Amino acid sequence: MAAAPTGRAPLLLHACCGPCSLEPVRLLRAEGFEPTILWSNPNIQPLSEHERRLETLRAWARDVAHVDVIVAGDDRGAWERACAPAGFDRERRCRACYALRLAEACRVARERGFEFVSTTLAVSPYQLFDVCGEQLRAVCAAHGLTAVWRDFRPHYAEATRESRELGMYRQNYCGCRFSAAEAAIGRHEARDERRRAKLAARTAATA
Numbered sequence: 001m002a003a004a005p006t007g008r009a010p011l012l013l014h015a016c017c018g019p020c021s022l023e024p025v026r027l028l029r030a031e032g033f034e035p036t037i038l039w040s041n042p043n044i045q046p047l048s049e050h051e052r053r054l055e056t057l058r059a060w061a062r063d064v065a066h067v068d069v070i071v072a073g074d075d076r077g078a079w080e081r082a083c084a085p086a087g088f089d090r091e092r093r094c095r096a097c098y099a100l101r102l103a104e105a106c107r108v109a110r111e112r113g114f115e116f117v118s119t120t121l122a123v124s125p126y127q128l129f130d131v132c133g134e135q136l137r138a139v140c141a142a143h144g145l146t147a148v149w150r151d152f153r154p155h156y157a158e159a160t161r162e163s164r165e166l167g168m169y170r171q172n173y174c175g176c177r178f179s180a181a182e183a184a185i186g187r188h189e190a191r192d193e194r195r196r197a198k199l200a201a202r203t204a205a206t207a
Contacts, residue, residue, distance in 0.1 A: 019163035
C-alpha cells in the first residue's frame, strides 16, 4: 500500500461510474491526494449505457466534486479480443477487463506526468477485489508508477445513500453484456427465493 505523500499529490483515479467515485475522491483528498478522474471503460454495453454513465460522472465531477475528468481510449475491439472469449468465466473475464482498463489509465498517467494511480473499482462489493488489486499493482509496476490500492468497500453504503440523494443514475450491472446477464439471473434467483419464503411462511401459518 502506498503511503500518502505530504501535501496534495496529483493522482489519476480510474473511474467506472459516478456513484462509485464519490467516496474515493473524498477519502483520497483526505489523505493528501488530489485526484483527476480517468474514464476508460470499453466494457460498458450498450453504447447508450456507456454514454449515460459517462454523462452522470461528468455532471457530478463538474457541479459537485470540482474534479477534472479525462476521457481516454475506449477500445471496444481490444475488449472483445481480450475479455469476451472468457464468456461467463467471471474471474478470467474480469481479470482481463481490469488489466485492459487499468493499463490505459497507466498509459495516460505516464503521458501526463502522474506518479500515483488508483481506481474506483475498489468500492463495490460486487467486484473481484483481490483480482483487481493484483492487476492494478501489476500494471502500475510495468509502467513505473505507484499503485494506491485502498479498500473502499466499507464506504459503499454511504456512497449508495449519497448518490441517491444527489439523484445520480445508478446502474444495476457492472457493464458488459455478460455481467448484465449474470445480474439478471441473480435478481431472478433472489425473487424466487423471496417467493419460496413467503409460501413457506403461509404454509406454516395455516398448518
